[in-house]
Amino acid sequence: MENIAAFSNEQITRDLLPQKFGRRGMIWTGILVLLCLTGAYAYYRQLKYGLVVTSMRDYVSWGIYISNFVFFVAISLVGSLITAIFRLANVKWSTPLTRIAEIIAVSAIVFASLIIIVDMGRPERFMNLFLHGRIQSPIMWDVIVIGTYFFISCLLLYFPLLPDLKILIAFKEKSGKALNKLYRFQGSFWKGTKEQFQISDKAINILCIIIVPVAFCIHTVTSWLFATTYRPGWDSTNFGAYFISGAFLVGAGGVVVAMYIFRKSYHLEKYITEKHFEKMGRIVVLLALLYLYFNINEYLIPAFKMKKPEEAHLTQLFTGEFAALFWFAISIGMIIPILILLFKKGRRPLPVFIAGIMVVIGAWFKRYLIVTPTLLHPFLPMQNVPESYHHYFPSWEEWAIAIGSLSGALLVITFFARIYPIIPIHEIITEQHEEAEKK
Amino acid sequence: MSCNCGGNDCSKNSRRDFLVTSLLATAALAGCSDKKNPFIPEDEVVPSGEKVKLLSVDGEIIEIDKAFLKPVPDLPHLSNSEERKGIPGKKFVMVIDLARCKNLRKCQEACNHMHHVHPGQNWIKVLGMEDSDHTAPYWQPTTCMHCDEPPCVKVCPVDATFKRQDGIVLIDSDRCIGCRFCMAACPYSTRVFNWEEPVLPKEVADQHYSCETSLPQKKGTVGKCDFCPDMTRKGELPHCVSACPNGVFFFGDMNEDTVTNGAETFRFSELIRDKAGYRLMEDLGTKPRVYYLPPVNRNFPYQSGLENEKPEEKTKN
Numbered sequence: 001m002e003n004i005a006a007f008s009n010e011q012i013t014r015d016l017l018p019q020k021f022g023r024r025g026m027i028w029t030g031i032l033v034l035l036c037l038t039g040a041y042a043y044y045r046q047l048k049y050g051l052v053v054t055s056m057r058d059y060v061s062w063g064i065y066i067s068n069f070v071f072f073v074a075i076s077l078v079g080s081l082i083t084a085i086f087r088l089a090n091v092k093w094s095t096p097l098t099r100i101a102e103i104i105a106v107s108a109i110v111f112a113s114l115i116i117i118v119d120m121g122r123p124e125r126f127m128n129l130f131l132h133g134r135i136q137s138p139i140m141w142d143v144i145v146i147g148t149y150f151f152i153s154c155l156l157l158y159f160p161l162l163p164d165l166k167i168l169i170a171f172k173e174k175s176g177k178a179l180n181k182l183y184r185f186q187g188s189f190w191k192g193t194k195e196q197f198q199i200s201d202k203a204i205n206i207l208c209i210i211i212v213p214v215a216f217c218i219h220t221v222t223s224w225l226f227a228t229t230y231r232p233g234w235d236s237t238n239f240g241a242y243f244i245s246g247a248f249l250v251g252a253g254g255v256v257v258a259m260y261i262f263r264k265s266y267h268l269e270k271y272i273t274e275k276h277f278e279k280m281g282r283i284v285v286l287l288a289l290l291y292l293y294f295n296i297n298e299y300l301i302p303a304f305k306m307k308k309p310e311e312a313h314l315t316q317l318f319t320g321e322f323a324a325l326f327w328f329a330i331s332i333g334m335i336i337p338i339l340i341l342l343f344k345k346g347r348r349p350l351p352v353f354i355a356g357i358m359v360v361i362g363a364w365f366k367r368y369l370i371v372t373p374t375l376l377h378p379f380l381p382m383q384n385v386p387e388s389y390h391h392y393f394p395s396w397e398e399w400a401i402a403i404g405s406l407s408g409a410l411l412v413i414t415f416f417a418r419i420y421p422i423i424p425i426h427e428i429i430t431e432q433h434e435e436a437e438k439k
Numbered sequence: 440m441s442c443n444c445g446g447n448d449c450s451k452n453s454r455r456d457f458l459v460t461s462l463l464a465t466a467a468l469a470g471c472s473d474k475k476n477p478f479i480p481e482d483e484v485v486p487s488g489e490k491v492k493l494l495s496v497d498g499e500i501i502e503i504d505k506a507f508l509k510p511v512p513d514l515p516h517l518s519n520s521e522e523r524k525g526i527p528g529k530k531f532v533m534v535i536d537l538a539r540c541k542n543l544r545k546c547q548e549a550c551n552h553m554h555h556v557h558p559g560q561n562w563i564k565v566l567g568m569e570d571s572d573h574t575a576p577y578w579q580p581t582t583c584m585h586c587d588e589p590p591c592v593k594v595c596p597v598d599a600t601f602k603r604q605d606g607i608v609l610i611d612s613d614r615c616i617g618c619r620f621c622m623a624a625c626p627y628s629t630r631v632f633n634w635e636e637p638v639l640p641k642e643v644a645d646q647h648y649s650c651e652t653s654l655p656q657k658k659g660t661v662g663k664c665d666f667c668p669d670m671t672r673k674g675e676l677p678h679c680v681s682a683c684p685n686g687v688f689f690f691g692d693m694n695e696d697t698v699t700n701g702a703e704t705f706r707f708s709e710l711i712r713d714k715a716g717y718r719l720m721e722d723l724g725t726k727p728r729v730y731y732l733p734p735v736n737r738n739f740p741y742q743s744g745l746e747n748e749k750p751e752e753k754t755k756n
Binding site for chain 1: 547559560561564565566567568581590593594595596597598599614615616617618619620622623624626627628630631632633634635636658659660661719720723
């Protein structure tokens, strides 16, 4: 943090306090709200007419809702990577990124849960999961681990926020009455005593340790929703590791994108420096290589054997109906970002940002390719069904709901950054002092 | 129809016969108190003078005044827990003889009609199969396999689909949350989903929901072939079995080691042994309760079934 060390506490606080939306912020928020409302209207139609408004039918019984769900669960894993793993490994440079990562995790996991409810044929029977739940079903495992992960992530967001809330309460005139009330409600008990810091540090350490296995669980269990079936493309013992490596990649990509946008719009160049992009670029390239490795495992080994059910599935992906999308997702989600980020020049903020966007977009389509093509290749031939059952292209309601949920997640992040400091003020100040003492 | 033969009013002839011959009645009488004498009618019945002949339990013809006959009320609704348990002492099994099938789809028609399956969807599919380029094509009616290790039941989070002790895998549409995990898990692609509000005649829509009739079907839940447990409970054959004019489907009880298509009855074990019966996708370990007899010495050439294909459905992908 040597370049931050030059600033006074007051300067840091002034820089990092949440700011009102500017004109661009208003437009951004307005667009997101509109997209969310469109999604809500599409969901209203789905509730009224049933899942018939989607393009899903008996063969493709899971569509972009489920791939969107997998995407959300994947991106939420980054909270545990940046906050917990780096913290436990005593990595200091990531401090300004922890809150960004953690709010991405929380909002993504919330919308993962929502989108899975949207996918249900009878959402009003959600309580049956608790009234009649059976522990042998991977869905129950998912309910349990996602619930746990959400809870821990919220705490990991909240505890480090407490010292910042004290600062926010102190700047009453800047935040306004309503927000001040919120800050007081959430953090007025925090006096910043030594004992409180001890308890808080200990709690955060414990949470950081337990969130790692829980994070591995959420995505492993999500992969098991597929891997516990017999279907070609899903029937793999590699799926847990494959999904987790992909999840860390998309999460790191998401953080890179968010870093860049926050840096630009809140003028945080002093706090999120080129060095951060350089380091995150290295992490993304490492994760992309790892994910590429798993992809080679996942596609090339079955392709070597070409078992009959796999053959139909794989040829559709490599050269058939899904080939364009497949090679698009592989190249934009892994190969091009690797080529960009391997070079030092590619790890400057703008190219890292572009690579991050590519990773995220590639990852979304990759999830779609994991879910849908498999379902179009059942063991028994698809016959005695209307022609429309042989294909799948999402209906406008599905697009609207999927885009609406993505907008919703962005909206949560946007509002969070409006209300709370997106870079932990207190931790930056403390680290600055530690740096100074070392010198 | 049952005989509600009153002791005093019954004609002398039939009464004597009845009392003398009916072991059941004697047993029942022994257990009766004065108040509940089954031979005293609950309300006064005036003999109409018109007689009907009935078969007594030990095979003698008895004559009874028509006025004493009264319709048996419909069987009371089974409780959900009884429906989940199944019919005691039974292990239902089906044998499908591929040598007899010519894709007439009468099974499908009857099934769709009786279960009010959504137009376009089918619980039974008659698949035109060809295992490899140089092997002979054949028609394969495909029902739910009612697996003994059902992958669908394993993944259901709410016990909405379950395995009964009589071997049948059923769905409780009152409990199903519509997650469709079972559809992804089923390797036989046998399950269908009610994507929209089912179109049902009013009397069906109003009837009490039962897992055994699978009626009335419900929006947002999964459906599939149920082996017609409502029919078997009445001692009748599933609709597909009785609808098939070629006797393709044999249904029966493994405990009795008997299967029948209505016209012919076989020892299940002998049929499977003599005709080399097999099950689909044995390697998956699902242990289906539906057996197939290979398409050898066929009754019909494969081509004769092609004319029954509906134009909107392609056989070959």
